[in-house]
Amino acid sequence: MLRPVCHKTDEHTSYLQALDDFGIAELLAKLSNYCEQQEQQTLAALLISQLTQSLDAELVASYLSALAPSLAEGIALNRQDLFPRIINQKFSASSVDLPDDFPTTAKTPRFLYGDKLRWIGSDTDWGTAIGRFYSFAPHLCCWSWCYLIWLSKDSLNAAWTSADIAWEEDLEALEGEPVYD
Template identity: 40%
Template structure:
């Protein structure tokens, strides 16, 4: 039995408290707030009371504005043992700029696919089952666009769907990011 708080040394309590702050990413929040700067804010360093108050307000704001659909999706994934649920605290990545790279097209990666290539959308896993049938078609175009899910620029393709494709009954073409596509092998019908 670990003992009551009065029986635990102040050092052990401090270590446990610090570990809790780390486990719930509060330490990272405090570090980011300590280094906060903005043109709308004077350049005086943030004091410890200000730091703690802003952190508390941000945590309270998060708690008051939880998206129930997002929480339900995380709980469902955790309960189903989904390995893709984030095992570590979420690390949000914010882009430096969404402007077209200054050295475009010179420094842009070469596109993987060219016009006329037979392609299919990569299989996706839904509720633990991988969908084996996906849309297929031919590449009829591509463009370089900012991919918010990757926080950088990449190629996006326009795919003219085959008549027997899954989505062909309601659309004739679709778009997909380069990492969502794979070539259809020669033996497979396109």
């Protein structure tokens, strides 16, 4: 039996809506900047597979607890509302404990005390690493090194503060400075 054309169109529209609702369309659009359509689909499938295999039960539980207040109040959240709230969720010390195997599995810090550093891509802020600490980075959803930077007197922000902190991923060595990987 042949289906009417409009039924096929409705199915196609529903399919496209599902791709959009689950962020697949956005993922494919971003991948289109790097590769051809066939490669996009293969790479998207690989990325989704890796995400599925690497899901962390504690992290999922933290995300669900971040959503709980809105869901309890019956507030419908769309993706645009949801992701910023989850990604920027501030985890309390009770929700994220220092890893049991610290410092054994902590990655080696890239920078040492005294290293001259700047924020990646910034020509206005730089300084000297005077300290670091290992902490849970909510924006990365993992543990990472955070550095205390004594700002150069010529740094733009030195006008109102003498020191600042930055995550390791946001810093780079100034030209000619060694990086310890």
